[in-house]
Amino acid sequence: MKTTRHFLDLCDVGRVELRQILKSAAKFKHGKGQQHPLSGKTLAMIFEKSSTRTRVSFEVAMRQLGGDVIALKQDDLQVGRGETIADTGRVLSRYVDVILLRTAHPDRLVELAQSSEVPVINGLTDRSHPIQLLADIITYEENLGPISDARIAWCGDGNNMAFTWLQAAVEFGFELRLACPSELELDAKEIFDARAAGANVFATNDPVEAVSDASCVVTDTWVSMGYEEGEWRQRLLEPFRVDEALMKNANPNAIFMHCLPAHRGEEVSASVLDGAQSVVWEEAENRLYAQKGILMWCLT
Ligand code: CP
Numbered sequence: 001m002k003t004t005r006h007f008l009d010l011c012d013v014g015r016v017e018l019r020q021i022l023k024s025a026a027k028f029k030h031g032k033g034q035q036h037p038l039s040g041k042t043l044a045m046i047f048e049k050s051s052t053r054t055r056v057s058f059e060v061a062m063r064q065l066g067g068d069v070i071a072l073k074q075d076d077l078q079v080g081r082g083e084t085i086a087d088t089g090r091v092l093s094r095y096v097d098v099i100l101l102r103t104a105h106p107d108r109l110v111e112l113a114q115s116s117e118v119p120v121i122n123g124l125t126d127r128s129h130p131i132q133l134l135a136d137i138i139t140y141e142e143n144l145g146p147i148s149d150a151r152i153a154w155c156g157d158g159n160n161m162a163f164t165w166l167q168a169a170v171e172f173g174f175e176l177r178l179a180c181p182s183e184l185e186l187d188a189k190e191i192f193d194a195r196a197a198g199a200n201v202f203a204t205n206d207p208v209e210a211v212s213d214a215s216c217v218v219t220d221t222w223v224s225m226g227y228e229e230g231e232w233r234q235r236l237l238e239p240f241r242v243d244e245a246l247m248k249n250a251n252p253n254a255i256f257m258h259c260l261p262a263h264r265g266e267e268v269s270a271s272v273l274d275g276a277q278s279v280v281w282e283e284a285e286n287r288l289y290a291q292k293g294i295l296m297w298c299l300t
């Protein structure tokens, strides 16, 4: 029986297949991938939120693999006028071979996957951003070797990226140290479940404690898309800014990662983002290869 390979969350894909995707991504990065393996295939991408990297890297990846791509904003579709995401999935899967959805609501993604006859890719929800994490793993391992030996420090909002790092700690076996203000922490149950699944996770409200001897320090915007900006949020997150003083607590050869877009002077100082330890531009470039690995896994 044919099973549809949806890429919804790291834990659904599982560690063995995630490693296969990363291997395939590396082949494409090093020019050893097949030429035009996705010729005749079409990707449809639906964006209910903004995107630079996801949209452009998937578009370029699909074209370089020989396929075609259609990018749609919510208002381009009848979903903007009330057609259900399930009906949209039923129809689109008669035309295209794979669908990506970026939406606030994880339930919409699941609904789309349940109604679609073709693979569905999570292009980010308020809960998780797994396609980004694959590029992050590639970037870490290119710089510092196996991520299973890593101590990763997360500093800032307990948002969708923090949650995805938590899922990655289960699948890739590294130590994760989460530092968030108590008001913006990840759900305690999520951390409990990750530990029960074998993750080595430490949660604190002290960024220095988290960053201590870390091999990689990660942060993300203080205000994720769709969330309310506010002085209160800035005030809570101010002590979690990744600056040179905080980076001094990490290993001397530690790297700094950020999924981007970044806000210099907020979650990260300009000197760290643009400094020698930052690998954020490689990380953004690796999105392209990660997307190729994901598309190949979904479609071949
Ligand atoms: N990191 C990331 O997903 O960037 P975009 O929002 O620009 O796609």
Ligand code: NVA
Binding pocket: 124, 126, 129, 159, 160, 161, 220, 221, 223, 224, 225, 259, 260, 261
């Ligand atoms: N946490 C951010 C990630 C952007 C790629 C957001 O959801 O806006």
